[in-house]
Amino acid sequence: MQIGRRQLLGAGLGATALATLPGCSDQGNGNSGTPSTEKKVEVFSWWSGPGEGEGLAALIDDFKKQNPGVEFINAAVAGGSGTQARQVLTTRLLNNDPPDSYQLHAGQEAASDIKADKLEDITYLYQAGGWNAQFPKGLLDKLTIDGKIYAVPVNIHRSNLLFFNPKKLTEWGISAPPKTWDELLAQSKTLAGKGVKVMSVGTTWTQMHLMENVLLGSLGTQKYNGLWDGTTDWSGDDVVKALDTFKQILAASVVGTDDWQPTIDKVVAGTAAYNVMGDWAAGYLQGAKKLAYKTDYDVVAAPGSTGVYNFLADSFTLPKGAKHKQYAEAWLKECASPTGQDLFNPLKGSVPARLDSDKSKYKDYLAWALQEWQNPSTVVVGSLVHGVVANNAWKAEIEKAYGVFFQDKDSKKFAGAVKAAYAANK
Ligand code: GAL
Numbered sequence: 001m002q003i004g005r006r007q008l009l010g011a012g013l014g015a016t017a018l019a020t021l022p023g024c025s026d027q028g029n030g031n032s033g034t035p036s037t038e039k040k041v042e043v044f045s046w047w048s049g050p051g052e053g054e055g056l057a058a059l060i061d062d063f064k065k066q067n068p069g070v071e072f073i074n075a076a077v078a079g080g081s082g083t084q085a086r087q088v089l090t091t092r093l094l095n096n097d098p099p100d101s102y103q104l105h106a107g108q109e110a111a112s113d114i115k116a117d118k119l120e121d122i123t124y125l126y127q128a129g130g131w132n133a134q135f136p137k138g139l140l141d142k143l144t145i146d147g148k149i150y151a152v153p154v155n156i157h158r159s160n161l162l163f164f165n166p167k168k169l170t171e172w173g174i175s176a177p178p179k180t181w182d183e184l185l186a187q188s189k190t191l192a193g194k195g196v197k198v199m200s201v202g203t204t205w206t207q208m209h210l211m212e213n214v215l216l217g218s219l220g221t222q223k224y225n226g227l228w229d230g231t232t233d234w235s236g237d238d239v240v241k242a243l244d245t246f247k248q249i250l251a252a253s254v255v256g257t258d259d260w261q262p263t264i265d266k267v268v269a270g271t272a273a274y275n276v277m278g279d280w281a282a283g284y285l286q287g288a289k290k291l292a293y294k295t296d297y298d299v300v301a302a303p304g305s306t307g308v309y310n311f312l313a314d315s316f317t318l319p320k321g322a323k324h325k326q327y328a329e330a331w332l333k334e335c336a337s338p339t340g341q342d343l344f345n346p347l348k349g350s351v352p353a354r355l356d357s358d359k360s361k362y363k364d365y366l367a368w369a370l371q372e373w374q375n376p377s378t379v380v381v382g383s384l385v386h387g388v389v390a391n392n393a394w395k396a397e398i399e400k401a402y403g404v405f406f407q408d409k410d411s412k413k414f415a416g417a418v419k420a421a422y423a424a425n426k
Pocket of ligand 1: 079278280314
């Protein structure tokens with residue numbers, strides 16, 4: 001998958017394209033949720049933990065202000081990256097019991113849901129709100145099929161970040177974070193001599209999050225993109241070598257079963273030197289943990305990915321059969337609004353999806369993030385773990401193969417399994 005940066009940041013669809021877009025359709029979808037007249041809305045996400053809940057709470061507060069008397073049901077299911085939430089959601093959708101709006105990632109994850117006919121076309125909301133011009137066209141393309149748009153993006157997150165505690169690095173005699181994965185492995189030896197692990201890694205999705213960024217930093221953007229569109233051979237020597245590097249990093253790390261917050265806490269505490277995580281971690285460290293950027297924590301691009309934005313975008317939908325459609329629409333309007341985005345994103349640790357945000361609200365790490373995101377020479381690629389580059393069926397196969405790899409550490413076998421699964425699910 002190749003995402004031109006200009007494509008992502010470019011202007012919205014023109015008026016001519018808009019004029020030809022058909023309106024909303026609710027025919028023949030087999031979803032039979034019974035509409036209700038109650039003044040309430042149920043919104044489903046995985047934002048309940050520290051660093052995730054605060055941003056959502058700010059958006060909910062503003063929604064309540066804009067929609068007095070509407071009861072808000074926060075149906076968040078805990079668990080980073082939505083692995084648990086997705087399971088609950090799948091059951092609800094199968095039982096024709098959808099929430100009024102649910103979170104999903106722009107990209108192939110959204111495409112899978114759209115193709116599975118779970119979502120309403122909300123082009124009419126874009127037309128009424130004049131939203132097309134307010135979001136990057138390339139981003140809206142990731143939520144569009146056959147000219148119909150199916151979700152509202154609230155943010156842009158960056159996944160390829162290396163977090164560290166600058167005071168601890170100095171204490172351990174390390175002058176700068178590594179710029180390549182080999183350099184990180186070299187530092188791991190120095191650190192081991194001091195009884196410190198080079199990296200803190202948590203539960204499976206955080207391991208795969210690290211893996212995608214080792215692949216990115218080792219292969220470069222072009223070959224990384226090719227992993228997702230079939231033009232890079234998963235079984236090629238360079239990919240297998242990158243997987244071997246990942247294996248070595250895992251072997252030199254503290255590998256736990258925790259979610260991302262306790263995993264990055266180890267870096268703050270100094271039991272491990274680094275953590276590769278998305279910038280929701282900056283929201284957490286700055287907010288819930290009350291740490292100061294540059295002094296208590298610092299962050300650089302993950303090794304080998306300076307100038308690259310491994311992006312993902314959280315978006316909200318209108319599922320077919322939503323019981324409180326009117327208030328779900330009000331929620332989507334809140335998500336799309338400049339006020340909502342500028343309340344949510346500074347707390348969430350993300351930059352706004354909208355093009356017209358108030359830059360003064362983005363400070364510390366986020367001032368840098370916004371600058372990088374808007375820099376014309378930044379190269380944008382998409383995240384595997386966070387829904388951008390692989391459809392749900394292939395991603396599930398990759399997760400299955402990863403489970404085996406984690407046990408047997410056979411890079412070639414893993415690469416072969418991912419390659420075969422691509423052919424079967426593309
Ligand atoms: C991502 C999501 C982010 C953040 C992260 C950790 O998938 O897009 O907003 O919540 O998971 O939970």
